[in-house]
Every structure is written in structure tokens, then in C-alpha cells.
Amino acid sequence: MNYVIEKADLPNWLDLLCKKARVVVPAENDLGASCFQEFKGQQLFLEARTDFSPRKFLLPAVEKMFFFRKKNFSYRIEPLGSKEPTILFGVRPCDTHALHALDELFIRFLGEDQYYSTRRKNTVLIALLCNKPCSNGFCTSMGTSRPVDHDILFAERETDFVVSPVSEKGKNLLHKNFFKQTKDPLPEQQLNCEKELLTEDIEDNLYNNFNHPVWKQESERCLSCTACTQVCPTCYCYSSDDCFEFGSANSERARFRDSCQLQRFSEIAGGHVFRKSRESRLRQFVLHKLSYYKKHHNLQLCIGCGRCIDTCPVKIDLTEIANTIQREALK
Amino acid sequence: MIAPETPFKAKIIDVKQETSEIKTFTVQFLDKKQQKNFFFAPGKFMMLSVFGFGEMPISISSSPYKTDSIAFTVANVGSISNALHQMRKGQEIGLRGPYGNGFPLQKFRGKNLIFVAGGCGFAPLRSSVYSFQEKKQEFKDAFVFFGCRSPKEMLFKTDLKQWEREEKMHVLVTVDEPTPDWKGYTGVVTKLFNKIDLPVEDSVCLLCGPQVMLHFSLIGLKKLGFRDKQLFASLERLMHCGLGYCAHCNIGQKYVCRDGPVFSGEELAKMPLRED
Numbered sequence: 001m002n003y004v005i006e007k008a009d010l011p012n013w014l015d016l017l018c019k020k021a022r023v024v025v026p027a028e029n030d031l032g033a034s035c036f037q038e039f040k041g042q043q044l045f046l047e048a049r050t051d052f053s054p055r056k057f058l059l060p061a062v063e064k065m066f067f068f069r070k071k072n073f074s075y076r077i078e079p080l081g082s083k084e085p086t087i088l089f090g091v092r093p094c095d096t097h098a099l100h101a102l103d104e105l106f107i108r109f110l111g112e113d114q115y116y117s118t119r120r121k122n123t124v125l126i127a128l129l130c131n132k133p134c135s136n137g138f139c140t141s142m143g144t145s146r147p148v149d150h151d152i153l154f155a156e157r158e159t160d161f162v163v164s165p166v167s168e169k170g171k172n173l174l175h176k177n178f179f180k181q182t183k184d185p186l187p188e189q190q191l192n193c194e195k196e197l198l199t200e201d202i203e204d205n206l207y208n209n210f211n212h213p214v215w216k217q218e219s220e221r222c223l224s225c226t227a228c229t230q231v232c233p234t235c236y237c238y239s240s241d242d243c244f245e246f247g248s249a250n251s252e253r254a255r256f257r258d259s260c261q262l263q264r265f266s267e268i269a270g271g272h273v274f275r276k277s278r279e280s281r282l283r284q285f286v287l288h289k290l291s292y293y294k295k296h297h298n299l300q301l302c303i304g305c306g307r308c309i310d311t312c313p314v315k316i317d318l319t320e321i322a323n324t325i326q327r328e329a330l331k
Numbered sequence: 332m333i334a335p336e337t338p339f340k341a342k343i344i345d346v347k348q349e350t351s352e353i354k355t356f357t358v359q360f361l362d363k364k365q366q367k368n369f370f371f372a373p374g375k376f377m378m379l380s381v382f383g384f385g386e387m388p389i390s391i392s393s394s395p396y397k398t399d400s401i402a403f404t405v406a407n408v409g410s411i412s413n414a415l416h417q418m419r420k421g422q423e424i425g426l427r428g429p430y431g432n433g434f435p436l437q438k439f440r441g442k443n444l445i446f447v448a449g450g451c452g453f454a455p456l457r458s459s460v461y462s463f464q465e466k467k468q469e470f471k472d473a474f475v476f477f478g479c480r481s482p483k484e485m486l487f488k489t490d491l492k493q494w495e496r497e498e499k500m501h502v503l504v505t506v507d508e509p510t511p512d513w514k515g516y517t518g519v520v521t522k523l524f525n526k527i528d529l530p531v532e533d534s535v536c537l538l539c540g541p542q543v544m545l546h547f548s549l550i551g552l553k554k555l556g557f558r559d560k561q562l563f564a565s566l567e568r569l570m571h572c573g574l575g576y577c578a579h580c581n582i583g584q585k586y587v588c589r590d591g592p593v594f595s596g597e598e599l600a601k602m603p604l605r606e607d
Contacts (some may be wrong), residue, residue, distance in 0.1 A: 065336055075382050075423055078339060093511050110575050110589070114334035148485050207584065212604055228474045237578040240336075240571045246382045251383035255571070257581075265579060269387070269409030272542065274582075280606040288581065 001184065002164040003179040010161070014039050014089065019061045021085035021124070024057055034089070046156065049092045049134045049305060050066070053233030057086060058099065058119050064254045065115065070249035080252070083118055085101075087173070089126045092137065094137065094305040096127050097144040098233035104297045105236065124169055129155040130191060136306030138195040138319055144303045145191050155186045161241035162186050195306065197319045198326035201324040203294040205329035206287055206322060214324045219282040228285060228308035234301045235259070250293040260284045286318055335574055338380045338425025339365060340495045344400060346420055350484045354416055355392065355404045358424060361396050361605035369398050371374060372433030373458035374537075374565055374593050378573045379403060380425030384414040388570040388588070390455035391429065401426075404454035404486065430573040433594045434459050442533050443471040449478050449520055449540025453486045455565050455592075456539050458496070467499055471533065474501045478520030478544065481508040501527060502565060520544060531556040538564040541572055546605070549596065560597030566592050566604075582606075 005013065017023045023039040026046065034045045035052035067078040091099075099120070106116035131213050132231055139145040149155060151170030157160045165171035170258070184328035229235040240255040252310050258265055261281050266274040293301035345357035362367040376390045387409070393402035407416045418424070436459060444463055448456045463473045476495060479485050485504065495502045503523045505516035516523060520540070536552055538545055545564055552562060568580035568587040579585035583602045585594070594602070 058418045066333070069607050070382075075340060075425075079342070105576065111335070113337075113574075113576060210583075236576070238571065239384060239577065239579070242380075242383050249383070253380075253386070255577075258571075258577075260578070266569060268567060269412060270406075274542075274568065277606075283606075284581070288578070292581065292584050304401075324431070 002182050002184060003165070003174055004160045004182045004184065005163055005178050005180075006160050008230045009178045010044070011041065013175060016178075017087055017174060021087045023087045023089060023187045024054060025315060026090045026178055027219070031288070032108065035221055036323070039089070046128065047088060048132075049094070049130065049137065051307070052231055053095050053098060053305070053307070054088050054091055054114065055098070055233050055235075057088060058102065058116060058246065059121065059238075059257065062254055063115060065253045065255055067238065067252045068242075068250060082115075084122075086119070086141055086312075087126065089307040090128045091125055091147075091150070092130055092305075093147040094126060094139045094142075094144045095148040095233050096125060096150050097303040098144075098305075099125065100148045101234050101293070101297075101299050101301050102236055103149070105293075109297060124173065125150045126152045126154060129153065129186070129189060131156060131189060132281075133191045133193040134306060136309040136317075137304060138193050138306060139304040140191055140193045140195050141195070141197040142300055142302060142304035144226055150190070151278045153186065155189075157187060183253055183260055193304075195319055196310075196323075197304065198330060198331060199300075200326070202326060203291040206291045206325055209325045210283070211301060212319055212325055215283045216279045218316055218321050219277070222261075222278045222282055222316060223314060224263075224281065225313060226261045226262045226276060227256075227311045227313065228318075229259040230262055231287075231307040231311045233305060234289070235305060239265075242260055260288070276327070282316070289318070333504045334582060334586045335427070336572065338378070338386070338427045340423050341401075341426045343420055343422050346418075349404060349486050349488075352408075353486060353492060354403055355422075356415065357393070357400050357402045358426065359400050359474075360426065361423070368400065371395055371398070371401075371429040371458075373428035373436060373462050374433035374455055375431045376455070376573075376592060377401070377403070377426055377428030377430065378570075379405075379415070381411050381414045381418070382423070382425060385441075386425070387390060387411045387573070388573055390458075390565070390592075394461035394465065395458055396461065404451065404457070406451040407530045424593075430588055432590070434593050436462055436564075439443070439469065439535050440469050442535050443474065443530050445474045445476070445529065445534055445536040445552075447520060447536060447538045447540070447552070447595040449544035450480065450484070450549075451486065452538075452540030452544070452565075452567075453477060454539075456486060456537055457490065459537055460490075464494075464497070464500075470499075472499045472501065473532075474527065475503065476520055476523045477502070478508075478523070478540075479504070479506055479516045481506050482513050482515075483509050486487060501529060519547065521547050522552050524555060527556060528598045532559060538561050538562065542567075542604070549599070557596075559600055562596030562599070563593055564596075564599060566594060568592075584598065 142305040282288035289302035571577040575589035
């Protein structure tokens with residue numbers, strides 16, 4: 001059974017949800033960039049996919065792991081971590097696939113990563129279908145234009161949303177005051193992305209062309225600004241470090257998002273950097289997205305949102321690099 | 332449930348100055364039961380925390396047959412190792428692990444073991460040499476090739492002397508910068524390979540050392556007739572988790588922490604070891 005909610009009622013419903021959990025919605029920040037924020041009555045941004053993904057609500061930029069408290073020359077280790085229930089509203093299908101890919105690594109593959117999985121299990125995912133393809137997106141090539149693992153699915157119409165609850169957890173959130181039952185089906189959209197990525201055997205073809213000239217050619221203008229890894233919804237690589245509290249001998253260990261586009265990412269003690277050239281770092285980014293992850297998990301880590309292409313100040317295009325190699329390999 | 336990133340407390344029970352920059356720390360878990368149940372395969376590594384400074388991956392350099400304590404041989408090259416070097420007997424560090432695969436010594440039974448070590452890279456190999464010593468009857472001979480910067484920078488001097496005297500063990504050491512009183516070999520470690528009659532059949536090579544040394548040692552050994560499946564090298568990469576999440580140690584389709592740190596020559600041939 002589907003439901004409808006009037007567009008005017010949406011903020012009121014979100015207000016109601018705020019009493020139960022932290023509600024996160026797409027909205028514009030002071031700089032005009034669309035991103036996910038905690039809902040505090042602000043205007044929602046539902047026109048298109050956001051510039052930033054909701055990644056930071058599951059993998060925060062900085063995350064405290066433990067506290068080391070020193071007492072009588074001995075340390076006590078106190079684990080930290082968040083159990084705050086979170087409702088993510090307005091997550092686009094590509095971003096639900098991003099969470100699906102992260103779940104694979106952090107929950108299913110190696111045993112659970114406590115920090116990620118606690119947060120993920122306390123998260124309700126409300127997906128929102130796309131009406132139109134976005135500028136640099138290529139979700140139709142990656143098979144990510146339909147959502148996965150969501151609890152509720154929203155589809156926009158002129159004056160209302162058609163809502164389809166998927167899980168029990170999601171169904172419980174649909175309050176009678178706002179949601180009316182309907183027999184309308186979810187509006188069927190056919191997205192036609194302009195961009196295309198040739199995905200056939202891409203993991204092997206890219207890896208076998210490790211020294212293809214396209215890597216050098218494209219990386220020559222790379223600024224190592226790390227914008228691609230900042231906006232990527234699936235960039236999960238991190239570093240950890242201890243923060244010392246001056247005055248006491250206490251300290252805490254935190255992990256923070258790191259970027260493979262920096263030299264320090266592959267620098268070992270003693271100063272040897274394994275990926276010194278921009279070429280090798282750009283290749284690491286693209287191959288991790290399109291080759292390595294697929295080999296290990298049989299899932300593409302790139303979900304075709306096109307954010308890295310949108311954001312790159314020198315217009316390096318992941319699909320162009322991959323397609324150049326693919327066109328030669330698939331001949 | 333405890334997160335796998337949580338370190339367990341351990342106490343430094345002994346510090347030994349190996350060279351001016353390298354110390355061996357012997358530690359014990361504070362929890363006696365944990366220490367009693369502790370075991371590891373030679374070549375594995377642990378994540379060692381210095382509280383307030385951070386965590387680093389360090390190979391175990393003690394014998395797998397002597398697990399009442401664990402030894403780490405650490406060079407003072409970074410901020411965390413520097414902090415560790417300031418620590419004294421009785422102080423506390425954090426430990427978790429062991430991680431990684433280690434050398435598959437079980438598969439090497441009945442063979443000659445050829446150890447090729449460069450500088451501080453001797454540390455992960457020492458536990459394998461100890462294993463050989465312990466179970467000599469199961470193997471043929473052991474050849475230890477060790478290259479270091481100068482006689483002063485030589486690690487494990489007492490061990491080397493002991494091994495030289497032992498049956499079935501052949502120890503060859505070379506230095507890059509000899510002192511006037513140095514009577515041994517000079518030059519890089521690959522120069523040692525033709526100083527002794529090396530049996531190629533029924534032999535396996537275990538390597539660890541800096542990237543350049545590994546590169547040329549693998550080439551040198553292959554020239555002598557060793558095949559890829561006889562070569563096993565332990566690699567060094569930056570690691571922040573040791574569990575396979577942080578992706579710092581990613582080389583091609585492998586992760587050094589969860590697929591390594593020991594890789595066979597067959598695997599190494601498919602890995603982009605020199606990416607720069």
C-alpha cells in the first residue's frame with residue numbers, strides 16, 4: 001500500500017520526527033552548496049542531487065575512538081562512539097548504493113566496524129527518486145538509478161509525494177495525520193544520463209592498463225586538491241592519530257578522513273613515499289573505485305553520481321579516463 | 332562489544348639498545364591470561380600504541396616458541412617510534428594483534444631456508460630464524476644473508492655470533508660503509524649470493540628490507556635460478572588500522588595488512604610494487 005503526503009505538510013512531519021531522532025535533510029549551506037544538514041526548519045533542497053553526499057553522517061570527517069585517561073601512572077582506555085538514532089531524508093538512489101557499498105566493507109566483509117555499524121544500524125534511510133538526470137551523473141551505466149536498502153521511498157509529483165514504505169522501521173514513521181493511503185503507483189521514471197561509462201570487464205581492463213599513457217596525460221593538470229575524495233560518497237579511507245591534552249596526561253585517539261591524493265597517504269616512517277607522482281595517485285583513486293573494490297567485494301565502489309567530475313577544478317573526468325582505456329580494450 | 336581497534340595494555344619489561352637508532356623492546360600484556368594465550372606465526376605484526384602519540388605497525392622479532400613475552404625491534408625513524416624510544420622499563424604501551432599472514436614455515440619443511448635481510452628488515456625475519464633453530468631437524472640448512480649500513484648499525488650481534496657457531500647455519504654479513512677494523516664483506520647484500528654455494532633446488536628464500544634492497548635481491552635470486560614460487564618477501568607500508576579498512580597499505584589488488592605482509596614471488600610479480 002502506498003501513501004501520499006502534501007508538499008506543504010512535509011516540514012511539519014519532519015518536525016515531528018525530530019522528537020524521536022536526529023533528522024538529516026538536504027539543504028543549502030551559507031555558501032550556496034547543497035549538502036545534508038540537521039533539520040531545524042530550514043528550506044529543503046529537493047531540486048536535484050546535492051553537491052555533498054550524506055557520507056559524513058555515517059563516516060564523520062573526524063571521529064573520536066577512545067579516550068586514554070592516565071591515573072597513577074596507568075592508562076584507562078574508554079571507548080567512545082555514537083548511538084544517536086538518525087533519520088536520513090531525501091537520499092538519492094545513487095547515495096543509497098554508496099551506503100550499500102560501505103556496508104559491505106564495514107559490516108559484512110571483515111566483521112563489523114563498531115563505529116560505522118552502530119551508526120548505520122541506528123539510521124533510517126528515506127530515499128527520494130530522481131526526476132531528471134543530473135549534469136555529470138552516469139548512474140544508468142552503474143546500475144544505481146534505483147535505490148537499495150532504503151526504509152521508505154519518496155517520489156515527487158506536482159503538489160505531493162507518493163510514498164512507499166519498505167521496511168517495518170520505515171512504516172512506523174508514516175504518521176496518520178500527514179500520510180493518506182492511496183492506490184497510485186510510484187511514478188515511473190526513465191532516467192537517461194548523458195554521460196556513459198563502459199563497464200564491461202572494467203575491473204580487469206583498467207588494472208591491465210596500469211601504465212597506459214592516459215594516466216599521465218590526465219594527471220598532468222591535477223592539483224592534488226583532494227576535492228574528488230572530499231565529495232565522493234564512498235571515499236572511506238582514514239588515518240588515525242592521538243590528540244594530547246596538555247596539562248593532563250590524557251589523550252584521545254581519533255580517526256579522520258584522509259585522501260589518497262596526498263603524498264602523505266603513502267608515506268612511511270623514514271620518509272619514503274610510495275605514490276610520489278600525481279599519476280600514481282590519480283590512478284589509485286580511479287582503480288580503487290572501479291577495479292580493486294569490485295575484485296574484493298563484487299560491488300562497484302563508484303556509484304556514478306558524477307560529483308568528482310562536477311567538483312574538479314581542472315575538469316578531470318573519471319569516465320573519460322576509464323572510457324579511453326575501455327574503448328581500446330573492448331575493441 | 333569491544334571495537335577491534337581497542338588496544339590492550341602491555342608493560343615494557345626490557346629495553347635493549349641494538350644500535351644507536353634501534354632498540355628492542357620486550358613487553359608483556361598486563362592481563363596474564365592474555366599473555367598466556369598469546370601465540371603468533373613468524374612474520375606477523377602487531378599494532379603498537381604509544382598513548383598520546385599514536386599507533387604504528389611493528390613486526391614481532393621474538394621467537395614464536397617463547398611467548399611469555401613479545402619483542403619488537405624498532406628503529407627511531409618517526410614521531411611515534413621516537414616517543415617509544417624515550418620509554419623505559421615498567422612503562423605502559425598499547426598492543427593489538429597479531430595481524431597479517433606471516434611466513435608459511437609449515438610448507439617449508441624439508442627445505443633449505445635462505446634469509447635475506449636488509450637493515451631493520453631483519454626484525455621480522457628473526458622470529459623465523461628462531462623457529463628454524465627450534466625445529467632444526469625439520470629443515471635442511473639455513474643461510475642468513477644480512478646487509479647493513481656499517482658495523483655499528485648491525486642488529487642482533489649476539490644472535491649472529493651464536494648462529495655462526497651452530498650446525499646447519501651459514502651466516503654472511505656485509506656492510507656498506509666498513510670501518511678500518513671491519514674484516515667481513517663490504518657492499519650490498521646481493522653481492523653475498525655468490526660467496527657461498529647456494530642450493531637452488533629444495534630451497535625457499537625469505538626476504539625483508541627496504542624497497543630498493545628487495546627489488547635487487549629478487550632480481551639477484553632469480554638470476555641464480557630461483558623461481559617465483561620459492562621467493563617470499565615481507566613488505567612495509569603505512570597502516571592505520573591493520574584490519575583492512577583504512578586502505579593505506581593498498582598495493583594493486585592486495586592489502587598488505589590482510590593479504591600480507593608476506594607475499595610470494597608469484598603474487599609480487601602481479602603487484603605494482605613501484606608505482607612512483
